[in-house]
Amino acid sequence: MSEQYTNNFLKEVEQNVEEGDWVKMCMQCGVCAGSCPLGPHWAHPPQEIFMMIRANKREEVLTSDSMWMCTSCYNCIARCPRELPITHIMHGLARYAKVQGLAPQNQPTAKFGQLFWDNLMKKGRVNELKLGVALYFMNGFVEGIKTALAKSGLGMAMVKTKRMDPMEILGGHGIKDPGSLQKIIKKAQELEAARTQSN
Amino acid sequence: MSKSYTFYPGCSSQDKASGSNQQISVAATCDALDITLNDIPDWNCCGASIGYAGGGELPRIALSARNIALAEQSNPGQDIVASCPACWLATREAKERLAHSDTLRTDAQAALAEGGLEYKGEANVRHLTEVLIEDIGYEGMASKVVKPLEGIKVASYVGCQANRPYGITGESFENPLYLDKMSEAMGAEAMSDYQKKSQCCGGALNFSEPEKSQALVKDILEAAYDSGAEMLVTPCAMCQMNTEAFQDDINKTYGTNFNMPVVYYSQMMAVAYGKSAKEAGLDQQIIRASKLEEIAAK
Numbered sequence: 001m002s003e004q005y006t007n008n009f010l011k012e013v014e015q016n017v018e019e020g021d022w023v024k025m026c027m028q029c030g031v032c033a034g035s036c037p038l039g040p041h042w043a044h045p046p047q048e049i050f051m052m053i054r055a056n057k058r059e060e061v062l063t064s065d066s067m068w069m070c071t072s073c074y075n076c077i078a079r080c081p082r083e084l085p086i087t088h089i090m091h092g093l094a095r096y097a098k099v100q101g102l103a104p105q106n107q108p109t110a111k112f113g114q115l116f117w118d119n120l121m122k123k124g125r126v127n128e129l130k131l132g133v134a135l136y137f138m139n140g141f142v143e144g145i146k147t148a149l150a151k152s153g154l155g156m157a158m159v160k161t162k163r164m165d166p167m168e169i170l171g172g173h174g175i176k177d178p179g180s181l182q183k184i185i186k187k188a189q190e191l192e193a194a195r196t197q198s199n
Numbered sequence: 200m201s202k203s204y205t206f207y208p209g210c211s212s213q214d215k216a217s218g219s220n221q222q223i224s225v226a227a228t229c230d231a232l233d234i235t236l237n238d239i240p241d242w243n244c245c246g247a248s249i250g251y252a253g254g255g256e257l258p259r260i261a262l263s264a265r266n267i268a269l270a271e272q273s274n275p276g277q278d279i280v281a282s283c284p285a286c287w288l289a290t291r292e293a294k295e296r297l298a299h300s301d302t303l304r305t306d307a308q309a310a311l312a313e314g315g316l317e318y319k320g321e322a323n324v325r326h327l328t329e330v331l332i333e334d335i336g337y338e339g340m341a342s343k344v345v346k347p348l349e350g351i352k353v354a355s356y357v358g359c360q361a362n363r364p365y366g367i368t369g370e371s372f373e374n375p376l377y378l379d380k381m382s383e384a385m386g387a388e389a390m391s392d393y394q395k396k397s398q399c400c401g402g403a404l405n406f407s408e409p410e411k412s413q414a415l416v417k418d419i420l421e422a423a424y425d426s427g428a429e430m431l432v433t434p435c436a437m438c439q440m441n442t443e444a445f446q447d448d449i450n451k452t453y454g455t456n457f458n459m460p461v462v463y464y465s466q467m468m469a470v471a472y473g474k475s476a477k478e479a480g481l482d483q484q485i486i487r488a489s490k491l492e493e494i495a496a497k
Contacts, residue, residue, distance in 0.1 A: 072248030073399035074363035091251035112407035117253020126210040165215035188261040188310040
């Protein structure tokens, strides 16, 4: 589908990425870069990502792990003089990169985010115990056992203070009819996919 | 007269979940203030901020649209109130997107129809602190205090999503004062020069990339000690968990000796309103807030 956008990654982003039509409004002031709590870690701050989009650097943008470092603190949104919804654009770009199969392999937040979504979709509410276990084992079995042992003190503290329930492994909290919610979400996914493909 | 709202508690507030002490203390505080919270029947997860990896824009909006539709169906005319900043933000954002885009609204309506629901989007979506500040007022909150929290020095850790992008009307993003004012209304002393009031704790990255997140939490705690505070107070379950439960890890990494209690504003209020330590959820602190417990036991 990307062929029709040859040499026009900006147009592709505008039409397919959440809030992507704001990208061209960036005036390159860099306030977002100075406001981001993950500043010491990313390769590209938001304003650079925006300029790379305009410069048609499709692959470099979509394979970047910079967007995945968004903590959703909304500092960039609060401070952007042009009022770009930067947090949402970062989420949108990360999501689009994943759908296009270009998101970096083994990016921890990409993996954890998917685990979180799968977890909540099962019963309509988050099962914190299962999410924690899935997180520990996200990088394989051996790594998982190591992490679980290293974190056993925290787990015990959470159980002792009744802020975690070992019995949640058997089911735990959920809505009455998860099937009905799953149908709603499935429809939403289909509608969204149809809209993106027609662009 | 009792004030009634439709309440969206959120996943972490559930029994034996990570923020269940927030829920317990919210119930105690609302009881003291004669506020009735009617749960949205069968509410679902809001998708939180990390949901974007697995869910696209419309599926995430559909999650919130279902909650709003259920709320409007069960309690027409009532404001929807959330105690969790992320739940509040996701719900309010969804409502805004649906109001601004006919395409999204038509699609969300079609998705909800699969579950036999209809979205109206007329209810206000508010955070519980907005209700306390705007509908009860600082004086109203203070008037119910029976055990002033004298001698307790607190640093107000407002965090991100209770503050940005919506926040409390009239407050600044850089130095919001409402938590300070609420603490002072309870008789506590707010450390006005606390430097990391609205600094991000890393949010969900504390789980996926703990080193990066804990470097931020270290600064938040260090600044709290520097301000002279003996306790951190926050409105957010994510902030509470990240700043309280990982102090051991941070001490190991950085050679610090952090051991600072982190409570919800509602726990502080419940104690000031004469509730027991258990009713304030204080037995669920990993780092016990002993000064608050002493006042509660008086």
